[in-house]
Amino acid sequence: MKTPRAAVRTRATAVSAVLVGLSLSLTACSGGGVLDGTYYAEDVNGTSNLGQLVVDGDDVTHNEYKCDAVYTKADVESTGQFSDDHSQISWITIGDDQRNERTGTETLSMTDDTITLGDTTYVRVDSDAGKAMLDKHRAEECD
Template structure:
């Protein structure tokens, strides 16, 4: 009878251990895959950035952000204005670390942001993801305007 009790206890301990390992694995997986913003990584565009007819481009890689402005002559060349920054800890603002040289550039200090699946709004101006319908339409419109 003591053999049966020992076997049951052993099975119970093994089952509990397996359950604990499975739970630990799930917890570690959840911690390891915390949303560092990878789903927002990509390229976003806005037309008439800073009140000009330039195309604004926002490139997001992790917590790093770069902002470029292109005129019609420079869409596939070096941007006219480039600024870099990063998201703050709670990802509610972009803190600009390097501002471009152009005097029209307003990318200094920090700006509030809002993030959705297809856009990032900076100080109320929405940049649309390049592979979204709105992003494709915006780029096609800018290219057509620049061909004139």
Template sequence: MSITRTARRARAKIAASIAALAAGSLILTACSGSSASASKLDGTYYIKDVNGTSQLGQLVVKGNSVSHHEYDCDGVYEKPDVTSTGEFNKDQSQIIWTVAGDDSRNKRTGSESISTSNTSISISGSPYVRDNSDAGKALLDGFKTKCGK
């Protein structure tokens, strides 16, 4: 009898271990899937004349975190004039702004819809181009020329 009980306990422990490993594997797969899709967006993006101003808009993406900075000619080499932070929603169709900058010109509040491509992120229809793309390099060169730097 004791051999039967020992065998049953061993099988039960093995089954529990397999179930735990399977559950852990599913959790890790789910986590790696979301960070993998977020990481393909990682980088720095720019837009000219952000919010209808002559300022340069910069969007920095790190995983699911997003920061938005606005620069004038002097600030682009130092500290941004306006900064906001946020994060992507689960399906990366929106940015939810969590901390708005204290500048009254800041337009980044609530949430905004986004669409993405390999070289850009559009926020509410305004395209931010990746800094190392041809369009991004041209935009930055034009801003530097305008600012006389």
């Protein structure tokens, strides 16, 4: 008995749809993605500098940001990784600066445009709040 071509095409389309869906769900589970980007917080470490949190997949870097430059000195830069469920950051490399509060493991909470570590909320740079924060910082600190 021969299978009509329309039935074969329907099955092929269904299988393709399942594979695309599976591919998307596996990509979403592979870490990061949704959080990827740059976030800022005001007056980090007791300075007038902004705190800059850069998320790339499961990796996180924290620096101080002043005007249009990032302090990449080893004493103020920290690097860490998210836990599997993205509920914590474990800091791997911790700067030597006494003001640097990025130590050990920190619990975090998130929204679409924010990451909160302890009492500090970092806002996504391309959000309205992030743009306003950068504009204010540049106007007050960079003249």
